[in-house]
Amino acid sequence: MSKQAVWWEEPYRIVQTNLRLIDASLDPRALARQGREFGASAITFNVGGIFAFYPTGLDLHARNPYLEKGQDLTGEMLSAARREGLRMIGRFDLSKGTQIAYDAHPDWFVHNEAGEPQEFNGTYQACVNGGWASDYSLRILREGIERYDLDGAFFNMTGYQPYDYSGRYRGICHCSNCQEGFAEMFGRALPRREDFSDPAFADYLLFKRRTSVEAAQRIYDTVKSLRPSTGVMGNGKGACDFMRLEIQRAVSRPAPEWPHQPGELARWGEAIGGGKAYSCASTNFLDYQWRYASETAHNHMLRFGQQIASGAQIDYYLLGTFDQPSPAPLETVHEFLEWHEANGEHLTMTRSRARVGLYHSRVSDLHAGASETGKARTNAFRGAYRLLLEARIPFDFVSDERMEDDDIARQLSRYDVILMPNTPALSDAEARALDAWVEAGGTLIATGETGHYDERGNRRDGFALASFPARAITRARSGLETYVAAGEGEAGFAVAQLLHLDGWYFDAEARNGAREQLLLQPEQKYGPPELCFPKDQAGAGPGVLRMAYGKGEAIYLPWLPEWLYFRDGLPGHRELLSHLIEAAYQPEVRLAGAGPVEITIRAKQRGEGQKVVHVVNYAGQRGSAYEEPPVVPGLRLGVLGANGKARTLVSGQEIAFGAPGPDGYCWADLPDVKYFEVILLPEAAN
Structure with a gap:
């Protein structure tokens, strides 16, 4: 029996109108017409959550005070969208309540260790484990889904949100629900800070994961029990029919802006989605604090180019309606949507044909602080991303979140090479799956502390991978200022090279049968210039260890060349890794x-x-x-x-x-x- 077709598996172009209370006076017919003429195939429109945009019958669900008595703006918009041939996605924000809900049930909402509620601009952050999330918000959802035959449902800011809109950290929730739930799950008190120096923190990461997945499942089941045809948009961290991720700047992030965020998000969506449709909403504005400062049209086009290159659908996010105070990007985005409408059949619901995988480890990101090289984790990953892209090697993400799938051997068989950039945390199940893939003929390339910790951030006695050419790290050296020397013809280099090394090197016990390449040089003297020459040419360790395993090979670089490439951009580090990759496969x-x-x-x-x-x-x-x-x-x-x-x-x-x-x-x-x-x-x- 063939699978029934659903609209989100066809090319779509969503425009999200994130409405303000004052938008109650908008003309739904005009907005729907604008959306269609703009090139949208679907429009996201407010239903309820913090405020209802319809005449709600729930006492603790605040009604938009700008609505006229009895006005049903959501229903009017649904009718207008249908007339224009648009799909309508209902926007729910179940993450917060207003003063009336907080006053009635303060125990439903987040409170830090000092007992302070997480309030911002008159709204209160709901606790994932409180009654708002587990009961009352689902009543709001049921009311909205029963009233309106929506094509889709989108849920804003679900999960744990310890930062408010101003970016101020408010602390771990210590409400009675969290305290009791955490004690029941782990038999201990909540951590006082989000730091591995607190022994309960590793447990707290797992607690957040489990409870967030449960909350997403409750939402999904509620929608599907009432309207099975309504597609549930998710963020990839719980039950959903299709995924909606989001691209925006954050001025709090270190400059310069990471220009590959759209491609990174889209690759992640493909890696974890298992064939589901996914989009990466491009925010029209700079950042939350400046929602009326528009991004440049050129940034949107770079975002769109990366997204479609990684198989994503299209989603564009406006605060309010099309009547923007800074409308500069709108015409360019409109032209792109028209082009996408004409060509979408070739762009969406596709699969990558890349034969190289970049390992994406959510667990390593969460537990990086428990490792020696924690501060280098993000930039090591981004350095690997950059060098693959700039070496023009097509690649996908291989996600740790799929490594326990029943068909993981089939999933991995698509790849000839997997690159693991300083991926410290690895479970036994991940290690078994990767070892089996190498044994079947794959080439694994890893750096730094890869696999020297388990999935909870606990240090192992040795590397998790049996295919690895090293058994264990015997010494971690930091602050080195030296070189790794490549001989002529070695590891793909046509001429001898000195690759600079600044930072970490890991002395490792090699396994029997491991081969050494490149040589770590003794620490160098760099001043005065007259004395800048090595006195001892003997190597201080290998730059590369490699070993055959079954039909495949594992290659270990006991340092962080990808991190150095991210920081410094010298081509030698990129060439080293790209030579190792290209020797193992032929690109299409x-x-x-x-x-x-x-x-x-x-x-x-x-x-x-x-x-x-x-x-x-x-x-x-x-x-x-x-x-x-x-x-x-x-x-x-x-x-x-x-x-x-x-x-x-x-x-x-x-x-x-x-x-x-x-x-x-x-x-x-x-x-x-x-x-x-x-x-x-x-x-x-x-």
Whole structure:
């Protein structure tokens, strides 16, 4: 029996109108018409939660005071959306209540250790374990779902939120519900701070995870019990039908802005979704504190280019309606949505054809503070992301959240290489799955402390992976200022190289059969210049350890070249890792020519769909500025077995591939690339 089609598995373009109370006077018919003309296929509109945008019958559910008596703005909007051919997604914010709810049941809401409620702008943060989350908010949800035949339901800010809208940290909730629930689960008191120096903190991370998943399941079950056809949008951390992630700046984050956030989120959505549709809502504004300061149109286009290159659907987020005080990006976004409407069949519900996986470990991120290299965890991951992208190696995320799936062997079999950038925390189940994949022929490349801690952040006696060329770390050295030397022809280098090393090196006990490559040099003297030469040329340890395991190989770099690449950007560290990767597989596509561009290759999830190559141009991003990018000319695309003609979806041109060369690649000249280009490959390449 074939699976019934659902609308969110077709190309969609959502515009989220995050309404203010004063928007009660809007004209639903005009808004629906604007949405359709803008290029949306669905619109997100307020239902209830903090405030009801309809005549609620629940005493503790605050009604929007700007509504006229008996006015049903949500119902009017649903009718208007239907007339315009738009899907409507109901927006619920069940994360907070107003003063009337707090006064009636303060025990439903978050209180820190000092007993202070988490209040902001007259709203109170609901505790995941309190009666608002487990009961009253579900009454609100039932009322809304029973009233309105919504196409989808979106839930804002679910889960634990220890920071308020101003970014002020309010502390761990110590309400009676959390205290009792934590004691029942772990037999101890709640931690007093979110830090591994508190012995209860590792348990608290698990407590938050379990209770958040339970809360998401309650919401999902409530919707589905009333309207099975309503699609539940989730954040990827609980039950849902399709996923909605969000891209925004946060001025509190260290500058410069991480320009790969859209691609990172989309890859994560694909990795954990198991084939579900996913979108990454692009916020129109700079940050929460400045919701009327619009992003540049060029930043939105870079975001969209990354998203579609990783298979994401489209979601655009406005505060209020289309009548924005800073409307500059709207016309460009409108043009993109029209283009997406014409070409979405080639862009959505696709799967990556990458043969390289970048390991994404939620557990390592959570428990990084328990490891020696905790402060380097994020930038090590981002350095690996950057070097793969800049080496033009198509890649996916391999998520630790899927490693206990029954079909994990099938999932991993898609990859020839998996890169694990300083991934300290690894469970026994993860290790078994990765060892089996290596034994079957995969190449695992790992750095730093990978697998030297368990999934709770406890240090192991040795590495978790049996396939690893080292048994255990015997000494962790920090603050080194030296080099790793590569000989001519070693690890892919055409000429001898000195790669600088600043920071960590891990002396490790090698297993029998492990081979050493590259040499750690003794610490160097760097001043005065007359004395800057090594007196002892003997190596102080290997730069690379590698060992065959079954049909595959595991490669260990006992330092952090990817972290150094993120910080310094010297090509030697990128070349080291890219040489190791490229020696283990043959990419399906190659891109030649100068310019800061990314390449991916995708195909339809089901059937024998046409292969699609995406090229994304980053030339408009400089530090924290996103401006109009100069076009990138002179790019050439090489594809294995692509002899024939292809079509470009942005420039609308036809390109021709030449005959295969000795290495099997057929090459074609690409048109100039501004924001991005999408190439439908000839059928011969399928």
